[in-house]
Amino acid sequence: MTTLDRPSEPRPDTRDLTARRFERMRPFGGESAPRFETRGLPPGPRWPVWAQSVALLRFxxxxxxxxxxxxGDVFTVRIVPGGRxxxxxxxxxxxxxIFAGDPEVFHAGKGNAILGPIMGEHSLLLQDSSEHKRxxxxxxxxxxGHALRGYRGLVDEVAREEVGRWHSGDEFRSLDRMNALTLEVILRVVFGVTDENxxxxxxxCVNRTVNISPAVLLGWxxxxxxxxxxxKKTVANAYRLDxxxxxxxxxxxxxxxxxxxxxxLxxxxxxxxxxxxLTDEELRDQLVTLLLAGHETTATALAWALHELGRDRAQLARAREAAHTGDDDHLEAALKEAMRLHPxxxxxxxxxxxxxTVGGWDLPAGATVGPSILIAHGRADNHPDPERFDPDRFLGQNPPVNTWIPFGGGVRRCIGAGFSLMEGVAVLRQILSTYDVTAIGPDRPKVRNITSVPRRGSRIRVG
Known part of the structure; x- marks a missing residue:
C-alpha cells in the first residue's frame, strides 16, 4: 500500500471540529431569523411551499x-423551511x-444559511455586522491590486500548462477543462499547496464538494x-477535506x-x-469559501465565454487579436458579457x-429580500437586445449602475471579484493566443447546486 492509498491519520480534534460545525450550522435549525408576518407581502404563486422551493432551486x-x-417587478416566493x-x-x-441597506438590518449571512455546514460559521458569506467587518x-x-499583480504570474503558468496539453483538432467539454484549470489556480495560488501528494x-475531495445536486444540498x-x-458520501467527503x-x-x-x-493562505x-x-477554524472556513465562491463560478464564466466566442467568428477574431496584442480590456469585456448573458x-x-421598506413595500422582519440577477441581466431596458453577445457593452463604459451584478454590491460585494476577472483574462489570453475556437452545437443552462452551468458542458473544438 502506498502513502496515497493509505489515508493519513487525522489529528485528534479534526473530526470533532467538523462534527461541531455540522451541529452549529444546520440551515434549518439553531439560531434563526426573526419570525415573520405573512400579510402585506408582494404577490406570488400559491403553490405548495415544497413546489415553490423545488422550482426556485432546480428550475x-x-x-x-x-x-x-x-x-411584475416585485414578487414573493415561499420556500422551506416553513414557507419563509x-x-x-x-x-x-x-x-x-438593498445594497445600501443598513448592514445591521439587511443580514446576508442568514440568507446564505444553506451553505453553512460546508462553509462554516466564520465564512465571509455567512457573517454579519461587526464579525463581517473584521x-x-x-x-x-x-x-x-498589489496582491493581484503578484498572483498573475502563477495564474499564467497554470493556464499555460493546461493549454499545453491540448492539441489542434481536439473536441471537449470546455467546462470540464476550465474547472480543472481554476481548481489548480485555487489550490496553488490561494491554498499555496505545492506538495504533489x-x-x-x-x-x-474538492470536486466532490462542488459537484453536488440541489437535493444533496437541501439534505444538509x-x-x-x-x-x-x-x-452519507457527502458528509464523509467533508470530513476528509477538512x-x-x-x-x-x-x-x-x-x-x-x-x-x-x-x-x-x-x-x-x-x-x-x-x-x-485568524484561528485555524477561521482560516479553514475562509479557504473553503474562496474555493466554492471562486472555483466553479470563474470556470463557468470562462466556459460560457468560449461558447459565445466560438459561435461568433467576428467576435472571436476581435478577441484573438486582443489576446495577441495584450488588449486585456477587450478580453475582460468578453468575460463580463458572458457573465451578463449567462448568470x-x-x-x-x-x-x-x-x-x-424596499421598493415601496413595507416588509416584515424575517423576510428575505434580494435583486434577481437573472432578471437584471436580461431586461431589455437594462441591456438593449439582451440576448445578443456584445462585449462592446463593457468597452470604454459600464452598463447602468446595478444592472450588472454578478458580484453583488455594497459592503458585501464579492471580495474576490478582482481576482476572478484577472484569472479569467489570463486564461482567455492563453487560450486565444494559441488556438482558434469553434463551439460545437447549442447549449443552455442547467442548475448544478446554487450555480448554473452549461448543460452540455460548452463543447468546443480547438485548432
Missing part, C-alpha cells in the same frame, strides 16, 4: 422569468436600496438523511519561509496583529432583522 431559469412576467418569504426585486433602483478587513489585503488527495438541513446514499485543509494550515504556520510566501496567516489573527448565480439575498 430557476424558467420559474423566475415566469414569475416576473406574471407578477423570499421577495425578489428586478429593477436597478431596488438593487441600490473578517473582510483581514482578508482584503490578500485581494488588493497533497494535491492528488485534494483534487477529488435534515441530519437524518446523512446516514444514507449520496448524503483533514487535508487543517493539515495544510498547521504545516504552513511552521514554514520557515512563511513571510516570503505570496499565496493567499500565507497572507491570511500573517494578517492582522498579534492580538487579532452563474441567480440572486443576491439579505434577511431582514427588522421591518424595512
Amino acid at each position: 430557476r431559469h424558467h420559474f423566475v422569468p415566469r414569475m416576473w412576467r406574471r407578477y 418569504p423570499l421577495v425578489l426585486f428586478t429593477r436597478p433602483e431596488h438593487a441600490k436600496e 473578517a473582510r478587513a483581514l482578508l482584503m489585503p490578500a485581494f488588493n 497533497r494535491l492528488v488527495e485534494l483534487r477529488p 438541513g435534515y441530519p437524518a438523511l446523512q446516514r444514507f446514499g449520496p448524503w 483533514e487535508l485543509i487543517y493539515a495544510e494550515i498547521r504545516e504552513r504556520r511552521t514554514a520557515v519561509d512563511l513571510d516570503q510566501r505570496t499565496d493567499v 500565507s497572507r491570511l496567516i500573517l494578517a492582522g496583529d498579534d492580538g487579532d489573527r 452563474v448565480i441567480p440572486m443576491v439575498v439579505r434577511t431582514l432583522m427588522q421591518p424595512a
Whole structure:
C-alpha cells in the first residue's frame, strides 16, 4: 500500500471540529431569523411551499422569468423551511436600496444559511455586522491590486500548462477543462499547496464538494438523511477535506519561509496583529469559501465565454487579436458579457432583522429580500437586445449602475471579484493566443447546486 492509498491519520480534534460545525450550522435549525408576518407581502404563486422551493432551486431559469412576467417587478416566493418569504426585486433602483441597506438590518449571512455546514460559521458569506467587518478587513489585503499583480504570474503558468496539453483538432467539454484549470489556480495560488501528494488527495475531495445536486444540498438541513446514499458520501467527503485543509494550515504556520510566501493562505496567516489573527477554524472556513465562491463560478464564466466566442467568428477574431496584442480590456469585456448573458448565480439575498421598506413595500422582519440577477441581466431596458453577445457593452463604459451584478454590491460585494476577472483574462489570453475556437452545437443552462452551468458542458473544438 502506498502513502496515497493509505489515508493519513487525522489529528485528534479534526473530526470533532467538523462534527461541531455540522451541529452549529444546520440551515434549518439553531439560531434563526426573526419570525415573520405573512400579510402585506408582494404577490406570488400559491403553490405548495415544497413546489415553490423545488422550482426556485432546480428550475430557476424558467420559474423566475415566469414569475416576473406574471407578477411584475416585485414578487414573493415561499420556500422551506416553513414557507419563509423570499421577495425578489428586478429593477436597478431596488438593487441600490438593498445594497445600501443598513448592514445591521439587511443580514446576508442568514440568507446564505444553506451553505453553512460546508462553509462554516466564520465564512465571509455567512457573517454579519461587526464579525463581517473584521473578517473582510483581514482578508482584503490578500485581494488588493498589489496582491493581484503578484498572483498573475502563477495564474499564467497554470493556464499555460493546461493549454499545453491540448492539441489542434481536439473536441471537449470546455467546462470540464476550465474547472480543472481554476481548481489548480485555487489550490496553488490561494491554498499555496505545492506538495504533489497533497494535491492528488485534494483534487477529488474538492470536486466532490462542488459537484453536488440541489437535493444533496437541501439534505444538509435534515441530519437524518446523512446516514444514507449520496448524503452519507457527502458528509464523509467533508470530513476528509477538512483533514487535508487543517493539515495544510498547521504545516504552513511552521514554514520557515512563511513571510516570503505570496499565496493567499500565507497572507491570511500573517494578517492582522498579534492580538487579532485568524484561528485555524477561521482560516479553514475562509479557504473553503474562496474555493466554492471562486472555483466553479470563474470556470463557468470562462466556459460560457468560449461558447459565445466560438459561435461568433467576428467576435472571436476581435478577441484573438486582443489576446495577441495584450488588449486585456477587450478580453475582460468578453468575460463580463458572458457573465451578463449567462448568470452563474441567480440572486443576491439579505434577511431582514427588522421591518424595512424596499421598493415601496413595507416588509416584515424575517423576510428575505434580494435583486434577481437573472432578471437584471436580461431586461431589455437594462441591456438593449439582451440576448445578443456584445462585449462592446463593457468597452470604454459600464452598463447602468446595478444592472450588472454578478458580484453583488455594497459592503458585501464579492471580495474576490478582482481576482476572478484577472484569472479569467489570463486564461482567455492563453487560450486565444494559441488556438482558434469553434463551439460545437447549442447549449443552455442547467442548475448544478446554487450555480448554473452549461448543460452540455460548452463543447468546443480547438485548432
